[in-house]
Amino acid sequence: xxxxxxxxxxxxxxxxxxxxxxxxxxxxxxxxxxxxxxxxxxxxxxxxxxxxxxxxxxxxxxxx
Amino acid sequence: xxxxxxxxxxxxxxxxxxxxxxxxxxxxxxxxxxxxxxxxxxxxxxxxxxxxxxxxxxxxxxxxxxxxxxxxxxxxxxxxxxxxxxxxxxxxxxxxxxxxxxxxxxxxxxxxxxxxxxxxxxxxxxxxxxxxxx
Numbered sequence: 001x002x003x004x005x006x007x008x009x010x011x012x013x014x015x016x017x018x019x020x021x022x023x024x025x026x027x028x029x030x031x032x033x034x035x036x037x038x039x040x041x042x043x044x045x046x047x048x049x050x051x052x053x054x055x056x057x058x059x060x061x062x063x064x
Numbered sequence: 065x066x067x068x069x070x071x072x073x074x075x076x077x078x079x080x081x082x083x084x085x086x087x088x089x090x091x092x093x094x095x096x097x098x099x100x101x102x103x104x105x106x107x108x109x110x111x112x113x114x115x116x117x118x119x120x121x122x123x124x125x126x127x128x129x130x131x132x133x134x135x136x137x138x139x140x141x142x143x144x145x146x147x148x149x150x151x152x153x154x155x156x157x158x159x160x161x162x163x164x165x166x167x168x169x170x171x172x173x174x175x176x177x178x179x180x181x182x183x184x185x186x187x188x189x190x191x192x193x194x195x196x197x198x
Contacts, residue, residue, distance in 0.1 A: 026071070029138035032197045038138050 003060045005034040008052045022051055071139070077130040084126055088119035120179050142193045149189025154182040 009019055016034065020027040023044070032038035039060075040048065049056045069075065095112050098104065104112055127147070134140040158178060164170040 025136045026139055028197065029136055032138050037197050038141070041137055044137060 073133040080126040084122040092116040146190035150186030153185030
């Protein structure tokens with residue numbers, strides 16, 4: 001699943017470690033999600049959406 | 065899975081693993097020593113023979129507790145993948161070896177080797193999983 005995490009992060013000038021700290025997950029988790037290698041659970045996706053004050057669909061897009 | 069970290073779940077895992085592994089060494093040495101010097105009989109012999117295996121079972125509980133307590137879903141996912149690899153590798157090797165023992169009489173593999181074999185495969189699997197998410 002594609003996502004705009006890198007862009008959203010860059011807009012706020014956050015590093016992966018900054019985002020990981022805000023999400024209370026590891027930096028490896030942020031990296032795996034950001035590179036599309038790991039799709040987060042619904043609760044974590046909602047947490048991301050709340051953090052970036054946007055909808056889940058604005059962060060993640062179905063490749064199909 | 066043991067490593068230095070700020071993750072509280074891994075810290076608890078490291079502590080619990082150190083406790084059960086220490087118990088394993090103590091119980092094993094005790095069992096070897098008693099069976100060598102004053103071999104017990106009957107129920108006592110069975111109880112003492114089983115004693116070193118209890119921390120082994122405890123280690124599985126410790127691993128299960130870690131998975132239950134790990135809040136980082138991605139890390140938990142990678143650990144589960146590594147453990148599944150460990151289970152698969154162990155089942156594969158022990159099954160193949162069992163048939164080899166039956167048909168071509170290769171050296172007997174003692175069952176207590178299954179547990180360390182599992183962790184070897186967990187380690188190998190974790191390496192592969194980390195490569196995948198690098």
